[in-house]
Amino acid sequence: xxxxxxxxxxxxxxxxxxxxxxxxxxxxxxxxxxxxxxxxxxxxxxxxxxxxxxxxxxxxxxxxxxxxxxxxxxxxxxxxxxxxxxxxxxxxxxxxxxxxxxxxxxxxxxxxxxxxxxxxxxxxxxxxxxxxxxxxxxxxxxxxxxxxxxxxxxxxxxxxxxxxxxxxxxxxxxxxxxxxxxxxxxxxxxxxxxxxxxxxxxxxxxxxxxxxxxxxxxxxxxxxxxxxxxxxxxxxxxxxxxxxxxxxxxxxxxx
Amino acid sequence: xxxxxxxxxxxxxxxxxxxxxxxxxxxxxxxxxxxxxxxxxxxxxxxxxxxxxxxxxxxxxxxxxxxxxxxxxxxxxxxxxxxxxxxxxxxxxxxxxxxxxxxxxxxxxxxxxxxxxxxxxxxxxxxxxxxxxxxxxxxxxxxxxxxxxxxxxxxxxxxxxxxxxxxxxxxxxxxxxxxxxxxxxxxxxxxxxxxxxxxxxxxxxxxxxxxxxxxxxxxxxxxxxxxxxxxxxxxxxxxxxxxxxxxxxxxxxxxxxxxxxxxxxxxxxxxxxxxxxxxxxxxxxxxxxxxxxxxxxx
Numbered sequence: 001x002x003x004x005x006x007x008x009x010x011x012x013x014x015x016x017x018x019x020x021x022x023x024x025x026x027x028x029x030x031x032x033x034x035x036x037x038x039x040x041x042x043x044x045x046x047x048x049x050x051x052x053x054x055x056x057x058x059x060x061x062x063x064x065x066x067x068x069x070x071x072x073x074x075x076x077x078x079x080x081x082x083x084x085x086x087x088x089x090x091x092x093x094x095x096x097x098x099x100x101x102x103x104x105x106x107x108x109x110x111x112x113x114x115x116x117x118x119x120x121x122x123x124x125x126x127x128x129x130x131x132x133x134x135x136x137x138x139x140x141x142x143x144x145x146x147x148x149x150x151x152x153x154x155x156x157x158x159x160x161x162x163x164x165x166x167x168x169x170x171x172x173x174x175x176x177x178x179x180x181x182x183x184x185x186x187x188x189x190x191x192x193x194x195x196x197x198x199x200x201x202x203x204x205x206x207x208x209x210x211x212x213x214x215x216x217x218x219x220x221x222x223x224x225x226x227x228x229x230x231x232x233x234x235x236x237x238x239x240x241x242x243x244x245x246x247x248x249x250x251x252x253x254x255x
Numbered sequence: 256x257x258x259x260x261x262x263x264x265x266x267x268x269x270x271x272x273x274x275x276x277x278x279x280x281x282x283x284x285x286x287x288x289x290x291x292x293x294x295x296x297x298x299x300x301x302x303x304x305x306x307x308x309x310x311x312x313x314x315x316x317x318x319x320x321x322x323x324x325x326x327x328x329x330x331x332x333x334x335x336x337x338x339x340x341x342x343x344x345x346x347x348x349x350x351x352x353x354x355x356x357x358x359x360x361x362x363x364x365x366x367x368x369x370x371x372x373x374x375x376x377x378x379x380x381x382x383x384x385x386x387x388x389x390x391x392x393x394x395x396x397x398x399x400x401x402x403x404x405x406x407x408x409x410x411x412x413x414x415x416x417x418x419x420x421x422x423x424x425x426x427x428x429x430x431x432x433x434x435x436x437x438x439x440x441x442x443x444x445x446x447x448x449x450x451x452x453x454x455x456x457x458x459x460x461x462x463x464x465x466x467x468x469x470x471x472x473x474x475x476x477x478x479x480x481x482x483x484x485x486x487x488x489x490x491x492x493x494x495x496x497x498x499x500x501x502x503x504x505x506x507x508x509x510x511x512x513x514x515x516x517x518x519x520x521x522x523x524x525x526x527x528x529x530x531x532x533x534x535x536x537x538x539x540x541x542x543x544x545x546x547x548x549x550x551x552x553x
Binding site: 052053054072074076077078080082085086088089090099100102103104131133134151 | 413415416418419421422423424425426429433434437438440514515517518
């Protein structure tokens with residue numbers, strides 16, 4: 001689905017300057033849920049911006065379904081961390097969701113259907129006429145997810161989407177994300193700095209170390225559907241958490 | 256439950272009535288004070304209220320409306336509209352392009368510093384004494400607040416909204432009309448409000464030079480023929496005009512920028528009921544540490 005090889009990104013005109021992303025290699029399989037874990041400053045955001053075609057990269061290659069990424073791809077949707085800044089406050093929730101569809105060439109009727117379906121999928125049916133600022137933070141982020149879902153991407157990139165909501169809301173959003181991923185059958189690349197979140201959500205977890213190289217990768221062998229209480233009680237969960245913690249810390253890990 | 260909302264509603268009503276009373280108190284006091292003083296003073300320059308009122312009735316209901324008020328309004332309307340169109344479209348261009356902005360800045364700053372009335376003689380040479388020269392002067396003065404605020408507004412558009420638009424492949428035209436313009440609208444409206452006052456001033460000033468009708472002409476003509484009460488009616492009409500236009504403008508702003516006032520927690524009477532819950536949520540959000548912006552990470 002998504003292949004990244006030897007990705008390198010240097011900001012500024014000098015190609016020998018310190019890179020934000022040095023040499024990044026990974027692939028994401030169709031329908032896979034991959035979490036990218038890294039502390040702040042490790043190049044996560046730069047990586048995502050390259051992957052989404054928002055900024056050009058210095059060298060290397062990114063292909064999405066066999067096609068090289070040179071600008072924002074058509075079948076990719078992006079969910080930003082800061083929902084309050086990516087939703088448009090002058091549009092109702094419904095219009096926010098339908099907004100990108102018009103320019104994707106979706107006719108009005110299909111756009112309305114996709115919008116209602118996405119609203120329903122994120123549990124916001126009946127709130128379409130509200131404005132984003134009339135909703136709580138968690139609901140606003142659900143609107144952002146609904147907008148991404150209605151766009152019908154084959155891959156969803158998420159940049160720490162739940163980092164600015166409270167813990168309670170966050171676990172609700174995690175479960176919501178797992179259920180809509182199932183329902184829409186999409187691939188997800190999820191960037192986070194939270195180890196538990198990465199294990200709970202992912203099929204695989206990649207640990208990014210500055211300057212954005214994959215320092216460690218684990219496959220999460222936890223049964224699905226996952227459960228906020230039961231999954232996190234599994235010994236495997238604890239083991240993975242320890243392993244990833246060490247990997248982020250930069251200690252050598254005995255696999 | 257219903258009792259408390261009823262109580263709140265009637266309290267709100269009382270408060271509004273009280274506010275209205277307070278707002279009316281000073282104007283009424285001033286009018287009464289002037290009336291009493293002027294009727295005793297027998298001053299040539301400050302005629303009594305009833306005399307002004309009589310002339311006002313005679314002149315403006317509706318004898319000279321067509322000959323003086325309408326031409327003034329047409330000039331101001333045309334000048335103001337042109338200022339908005341030019342200011343906003345130039346503002347969009349300069350706001351979006353750093354190159355253009357840098358190139359245009361010295362010229363803009365110079366022209367802005369030029370007092371528009373200083374160009375009335377030139378404008379008369381250029382356009383003659385018709386409406387065009389007056390509209391030209393109005394635009395020359397009123398365009399700057401709109402232009403500068405539009406530039407600032409466009410530059411202040413949230414980068415993440417633009418990223419979102421690019422990620423969703425929104426074409427440029429839609430990005431301008433659906434994101435940049437609405438996002439800049441609060442600033443644009445602030446400029447438009449300042450320009451409204453400037454447009455009225457320049458309308459009057461331009462009509463005082465080489466003009467044969469309009470409110471500015473009227474006021475000056477009455478003064479020249481020592482028709483003092485008549486002169487006052489023109490001045491009062493101008494005051495009322497400014498007041499009404501500003502009031503209309505604020506109504507329009509409230510309507511167009513309803514989302515902005517709602518977002519900022521300044522919701523007016525448009526949405527009084529949900530306000531408390533919303534306000535609580537907003538303040539909760541404001542107090543929680545908001546998301547760190549992307550400058551922590553490159």
